[in-house]
């Protein structure tokens with residue numbers, strides 16, 4: 001399997017795109033084709049998952065994409081990433097029924113170390129990084145900005161790696177108490193938490209400023225783990241298969257997926273599984289009040305918004321108005337025409353692109369299955385209260401966005417197949433909204449019981465790139 005950019009034709013091995021972010025032409029790396037999976041393979045994978053667990057399934061799916069990593073190596077990287085110790089069970093992503101009519105299911109993607117689905121990709125990414133850095137005998141400094149879930153997930157996954165250091169910028173005082181405790185409670189020399197006097201976008205701008213300084217970047221081997229990394233996408237494809245296999249009674253039953261969406265990463269991985277032949281009906285995309293994607297799929301007009309025009313909502317991990325992974329879907333939509341993709345996203349830089357009269361867009365639902373809707377704060381609070389009252393099921397606000405849109409489409413008859421809704425985080429991460437919905441705080445899972453009382457390790461810095469560079473140089477060379 002080779003990889004190319006959505007804006008060009010360069011043809012690279014997986015190992016050469018693993019540590020990269022954007023391609024040099026500004027596009028995103030994608031596999032040159034989607035490997036096809038037939039019914040017999042699905043039947044075999046069903047047995048593998050049941051008998052040997054998620055790690056084994058991950059190996060089977062990933063070997064189709066990561067063909068330049070030797071089989072034995074890949075198998076042990078998957079075993080290390082998806083162990084029962086890390087995820088609490090061999091199934092890793094268990095699925096439970098919501099109600100008794102078999103129409104709605106919840107896929108639990110949040111049983112990893114930081115209680116959000118990002119752990120599923122990050123645990124594998126850390127294994128792949130260490131493997132490749134060892135092979136090249138080099139090292140890496142991961143520099144990122146986070147509003148919560150990505151940062152803690154990356155730090156937990158990378159904390160014991162010998163060739164990777166992690167510096168995460170966080171907006172001071174703007175993460176939930178649980179998220180702050182998760183990050184600042186880590187006391188490991190290779191991890192630095194930096195609280196910036198500013199908002200998330202300021203943190204993001206500082207990362208960009210540092211990446212523009214190519215001397216600094218090269219001297220300190222600065223890299224990233226953001227959601228455009230192609231290995232993260234491929235890792236997420238595995239649980240589309242794993243959850244489908246737990247719900248579909250046979251190899252031809254079509255199932256829909258409901259995915260709360262921010263950067264379009266999680267839903268894109270279901271799209272990839274569908275392109276590989278997994279019998280998926282609708283891909284239900286839920287946004288919050290930041291509804292750029294819901295508008296695009298309703299109208300064909302894609303109009304990303306600036307961060308100043310992005311609302312702070314009660315599903316904060318979806319407060320995104322420029323979904324970094326959308327380009328990979330558009331590339332498929334325009335039949336993998338990289339010149340057209342490049343032209344469209346250059347237009348978007350200057351405002352918007354319009355596919356409303358384009359045949360490919362008008363055929364989208366039949367060909368790719370995406371149905372998108374927005375959800376509001378009132379919807380998510382009502383949904384959390386509803387599932388607690390009727391099913392004794394406590395869900396987080398992001399999961400509530402997905403379930404709200406899924407139930408709405410099912411009730412309207414727009415989706416008639418059973419739906420797997422992704423549970424993207426546990427309620428403990430977002431206590432204030434849970435309290436508002438049900439009147440009490442969510443219970444703290446046993447494994448996090450001492451988290452809030454751990455001593456904090458965080459450096460306060462002003463919102464200034466030169467100060468940050470001086471601090472990083474000192475930290476990295478100490």
Ligand SMILES: *Cc1c(COP(=O)(O)O)cnc(C)c1O
Nearest residue numbers: 149262263264265266317398424
């Ligand atoms: C990151 C995140 C999302 C959004 O996922 P994307 O892949 O960015 O679309 C949804 N819910 C939670 C809890 C998240 O952390």
